[in-house]
Amino acid sequence: MNNLDKNSIINMENTAKYQPRSKLNVSFSTADRDSAVFVFNVTKDNKPLLLSTENVTGHIALKHSDGSFVKDTLHFTEPDINGRFEYYLPNDILKREGTVTMQIFISEKGNSNVTVAERIVTFDIEKSIISQISAETKLQYIVEYDELQAIIANRITDIEDNMANAEDYVSQLEQVREKGLTDIEIAKTDNIKTLNDLADIRLEEMNSKASEYSSKFDADKQYMDEKHESFKESVLNSEVVTQGESEEWQKHKMTQSNGDRIRISDINPVNLESGYYQMWRMKNAPVGNDDSGTYWNIDVTTAFDDVKQIKAVLSYTGQTFQKNIHKGNDSGWKKLVSLPLDEEIETQNSAESRANETLTDANQYTDEQINNKHFILFDGNVSGTGKGFTLDDDIYNYNMLFVSGEFPGGVFTEPVLVKTIDNDLVIQRFNLSDDSGSLSKFYETLLTVIDNKNLKIKHDIAYNFETSKAISSSNVFAIYRIEGWK
Template identity: 60%
Template structure:
């Protein structure tokens, strides 16, 4: 109930989008205050009372003591008409505790808890009273009684000492002793009362401790979020409450575009100036230093194209970021080099395979002497070129033969000079019959000595065939 002795503190709560920092009110209540610590909240808009009533809004308050205790309650309208004013009496249970109290107040629209009309966070102090939690009447009564008794006792003791010093009679001494005994009895009564009050204080403290523990357990089991728990939370809002990105009409003005805050938006009439690209889509602004480093990305709503520009003291032109279908990859220098190496390896492998198919070793061995037959792995007429290799007295020979010019025989002719003087000259000739194609034989093998003008006869057998190869 309101009283002229209430300690009222008036706080203004402005309905505004501007951030209102946490404020120390520099207000102190006493632990001896009871039903007298009152906060009055004026809810204003543009510094005028906001038309609010218990019909359309609710007032909420949360108080957290520095000792960990916590209270959550509702505010009350000072009047039932629309005046935008609330009040709240600080509970006596909280006022009993000295320390600092953090108070958060917010006014919300009824039926929509997400709409906050106004909000303030402030702190105030509670100082410890010398005679806390004892009524004023009781304190005064016992202080006076104790002072009076102390004065009486002091006077009586002084009187006894004086009379003892003057050797008063024993009766007088007994009287004084009786009076002193009465004083001792009075002191005993006071001490008994003090013990009763002390016991009551102990019981009250135990009661408050139990309530405090029960309160802490109820807070821990509730869904209340403390300031400490939310300290590391991300406090920058990136989307609307429904999860959608904000919709902004940029009105084809660059200053509207460049002044976007950090976040993702769906923008219309976007002033990008890119030919053939719609002006509606998703715009993302990334900011490191608002006046120096920014990056702006635009993605048209109807394609997978991506455009970026950046700000480092000044804005760059728009650049398109290449995008590919899921089954394609962007070609890099490393991937291009890797692809070229793979292509070269494939070409070499293909060439080797083709050459291996075109080239065949038809015979390897040793064939010497007239009428000697040797078997080929394939007919020479399946090849375009045949190479016959072997030995003769002058060294080795390799005889290439175009198969298309062969009728029945392949003739091999060589001559030789002596190594030392070059005087001795001999001509050698051998003929291989290939009419069968797959089973050739040595038809003749002769030589002629020019120095002696002497023929060798048909069985010189100077040539030894060691290898026959074919190319298609």
């Protein structure tokens, strides 16, 4: 393959997956004679498929939009087994502009039903537009070509006139010859040989003249063909860029020609188009005043619907600010926070993780503190006057006791401040009847502290307000639990 060839690489995967017909982003020119090349890479699992002329053959079919059709074979690019074919587009196809549909088959030799790879694609052939050469160059070539054409046309006219005269000469000679023969016949003279010699001389002169004009015509035609080929060669070698070749080029200047930022001053960056700028005396700067000579590096990008983003970096400090304009609404400058390399930005996940760790530590600390401050001194069931029970720790090691249990009115919890205990711990409760509230009673039990860990129910009495009678040893209280808090 020539280094100047225009080649397009097409990947053909040996796979069972459907490969849709695709429109290639490929366009050749009618001037690309003997230089338009397709290269086909046959792969399997994204690796070159080991193929050679020994086991496969490649076929290609080309159908032009004007109805013409070409069928040909592909060629291996190298003798190695690399799964690569190439195909030069025929000049008969290239010389006509339009759209070409191309179908490629890679099939196993000896078994026409086994297709290694197949693909159908389309590409375009654009007409070579000589008019894209500058007007001055085109005018110069056109004038030269017109002058050459005029010279050749005049020479052809001269040749045609001379040839016409030659026919007249032959006609006149024939007439003279006929007249001479008539005169000889009439006169019966011996001048026949003289007349024939004269006629031969005249014919030889005319043939010589005709050969001379014919040779000159051939030379002029060759000269004209050489000039025509020179003209075409000069156009092809002029490095003219066609419209198709420049179609995908970036049309907006983002930097200076050497790649540096575009230097400007005394302007509000909101009024800039897309580009990269170096600005001083920046108007409406995020920090500083409008007359500051400090350098700002400004990046501006614009989008549809009056959307613009401006990034401003203060050159000597690296402070970064950003402004967003959405549908014409300016949200103002916002400073972007940056951290030293040895610091990390806290993310939502890291913050949540730290919060969970803190909560776990707090819960653990709270549990430890509660466990240290709280202790179950008694857990059981004791009731009845005179009944005693033993605690699991000294009650005077705690600041507060909570005595829980049950009486006719329901469950109860009695807080007791330990320092207020002398020898007895009193629990009193009041209750009304559930249905009418008419029956009311007052209940009291007294726990006597035998020693620091032993208690006893000293009495359990009730008083009936309706009958105004007291009931001793009613035994209605049941003690279930005593908790100590430090």
